[in-house]
Amino acid sequence: MALTSHDDIPTDVLDGAVKPYSRDKIYVLTALFLAAITVVEVLTYAAPDFPLWSHEHNLIVPVLMILMAVKFFTVAYIFMHLRFDKPLLTRVFYSGLVVALLVYIAVLSTFRIWWSDQHN
Amino acid sequence: MAETVYAHESVAQADAHAAAAHIEHDTNTGISNTKLAMWLFLASECLLFGGLITTYILYRNPLEGPTPHEIYDIPFTSTSSFILLMSSLTMVLAVSAIERGDHQRLRVWLGATALLGATFIAGQVYEFTVFYREGLGFTTSRFSSAFYTLTGFHGVHVTVGIIMLVSLLVLSLRGKLPEHRSETVEVVGLYWHFVDIVWIFIFAVVYLVPS
CATH class of the missing domain: 1.20.5 (Single alpha-helices involved in coiled-coils or other helix-helix interfaces)
Structure with a gap:
């Protein structure tokens, strides 16, 4: 029987998967999360005086590296299925x-x- | 209950089992060789792009010619980055569509991914053209060489990805991409997502980190 986008993928159907998971909803939420992080990244350029990464604290590089790492591993784990494979x-x-x-x-x-x- | 189809069966036999068929790979790892090979390839690509990014970091402060932050158009590049990020969503939706046997949506999402990728490449060509007109040629400085090599290599990877996506779209339109071959789409998807995560790295390190 064909699955719908709201169904979980049974473990035995998805090649290599070790855990069942609901699909499209997770993917869309993940994309929204990534978009939100991208907005924060761009804000480091558009609003350089924001207290968290202002020149006073000199935290702009650590903040960008953390945001980049979060995006990197989110794509690897969710979109590339490492979380489930x-x-x-x-x-x-x-x-x-x-x-x-x-x-x-x-x-x-x-x-x-x-x-x-x-x-x- | 899903029916198991073994990898050594003929394509015709596998097609007959389609719908919720599952290819059980008779390998030591239980993972298909194609998928494992793609992950090994992506692991090796980390070294390639690591070398290019490291070179850029070393040469990012040019002794001659325009400096990075004199020529970068961050709002424009941010839009390009967002487009590539969203192409990862459409790619994973394409994989999801073929896994549940929805070929119509598979084609829509594959087409959308290729289109978003092509938009990103068009943006990169535009950016390179603007930079060249502003005096930043490939040999202007060590910075310019490192910048064009890094972003150019990434652009070539995106272009190869677009070619693979269009090939999948043509295969699907010809009816040669049944559900039990969903792994083909998944493997192309892995490549596409990797290209995206490399850009995540490049966008932060090259464009956003101040000199």
């Missing part, structure tokens, strides 16, 4: 991501990118 796929993806992060943090550190202003 077999854990092996999460490990495969994270292995590439972690290796890339470690390698390039090492590269940036080699170029003294984190403390160049103080030492040059």
Whole structure:
């Protein structure tokens, strides 16, 4: 029997899935959440004097990195199904991501990118 | 109750089982080789884009030519970013549609995703044209080379994604994309979402982080 957009996907129908979940509603809510975060990201440019990330506190980069990470993992977990798929796929993806992060943090550190202003 | 169809059966046999059919992959992991290969490919792509983003970070303060924040049009790029983000929604709705056997909506969502992707690329071409006219050529500075290489590589990835989406749309229109092949759409979807998350990274690091 064909499923409707309001039905849960039975575990045995969705290839590789280990947990049943309702679909389209979750996807639309996720997209709204991502859109809201994007608005906040753009606000860091449009309203630079907002107390949370004003020049006074110098928190604009940490705030942007946190928002970016939230968006990144939300897309990976919900839209790319890592939340619902077999854990092996999460490990495969994270292995590439972690290796890339470690390698390039090492590269940036080699170029003294984190403390160049103080030492040059 | 869903009926199990084994991967080694013929396409005709699998088509006969369609509707709520489930392909049980006879691999060690229980995951199809195609899907696992796509995830491995995406993991390796993290290294590619990591290298390009790192290069950009190293060279983001140019010694000559326009500086990033003299030429960036943040409202325009924000709109492009929003369009690409929403294309991830239409992509996942396309996967959802084929998994429940709704081919009409599959085509609508695939078409919408390709259209949103094409809009993003059109925006990127426009942005590059404006930057070039303002004096930022590929060889103007190390910053410009790093910027065009990073965003250009991403643009090529989006373009490849659009080609795959249009191919799926044509296959669907010809009736060659039955429900039991939903994994094909899912794998293309994984690629598309990855392109989106790379842009999430680029948008924050390249455009929004102040110099």
